Amino acid sequence: MEPNLISKKELLDEKGISYGQLYRWKRKQLIPEEWFIRKSTFTGQETFFPRDLILSRIDKIMNSKDDLSLDELADQLSPALPQYELRKSDFVKRNIVSRIVIEKFAAEDADTVVYSFEKLLILFVADKLLQAGEMSMEEGERLLHMLKEHFPKFEGKPCDLIFIRKMGVSSFALASAPSELYFEAGVKLIARISMAECVEQLKVKLA
Structure with missing residues (x-):
């Protein structure tokens, strides 16, 4: 595996989050679709993520979830420019x-x-x-x-x-x-x- 990628299993284990949490955050657009990278491995198709980006994003979500709703957090994390x-x-x-x-x-x-x-x-x-x-x-x-x-x-x-x-x-x-x-x-x-x-x-x- 490329050193700048982390597998889904490693991510869930390292951050202590569930499969359901990860995909809920994806549905809420807290994690960009393009960060979910499908690759062929000896066990079949697996999902990987850009290591530094996903670890930083998970930390931000977990540190902010008590202060902001998921929708508010999604607005804050979105790369789209607001009308301002x-x-x-x-x-x-x-x-x-x-x-x-x-x-x-x-x-x-x-x-x-x-x-x-x-x-x-x-x-x-x-x-x-x-x-x-x-x-x-x-x-x-x-x-x-x-x-x-x-x-x-x-x-x-x-x-x-x-x-x-x-x-x-x-x-x-x-x-x-x-x-x-x-x-x-x-x-x-x-x-x-x-x-x-x-x-x-x-x-x-x-x-």
């Missing part, structure tokens, strides 16, 4: 991203400009990389343009932001999640960020 708008002035007051991001990437917007959730998300992701010290301002400009152009093409489906650098030259890409990526020699993976997790984090901050 916020004026720039209110966005600034709530300190959701750093002042430097606002000044660099939104300085020309009047305080009365209304941002969609997608616009807020793009600024949020840029801030995350800048705060980590992994990205320059010039790279941030390119990132914003790339996300604005290509992120809507995923139409709410999970994807990862890939940030790589080779010989000082950086590149950004979006890839469906989960997916395996392999790079040529000399390429350094600077960051791989789950856009779905960023959507979830931003929903919490805006709540």
Whole structure:
């Protein structure tokens, strides 16, 4: 078995959950359909999951189920963008991203400009990389343009932001999640960020 996968049996044993719980969470869309991976084994067809993604998701469900209903949790965990708008002035007051991001990437917007959730998300992701010290301002400009152009093409489906650098030259890409990526020699993976997790984090901050 691939090391980045975990079998259904191993998952149930490790997390102490039942088959019924797992498939109830699937029906409630707490666990994406595409995470249920069918593979042939010597005993027949078995179900596997992306190990890190499913273990993290089960932890979130179990830690939140006493505070939120399954439907509320499903809304929070969904990678789909909500219909949400916020004026720039209110966005600034709530300190959701750093002042430097606002000044660099939104300085020309009047305080009365209304941002969609997608616009807020793009600024949020840029801030995350800048705060980590992994990205320059010039790279941030390119990132914003790339996300604005290509992120809507995923139409709410999970994807990862890939940030790589080779010989000082950086590149950004979006890839469906989960997916395996392999790079040529000399390429350094600077960051791989789950856009779905960023959507979830931003929903919490805006709540």
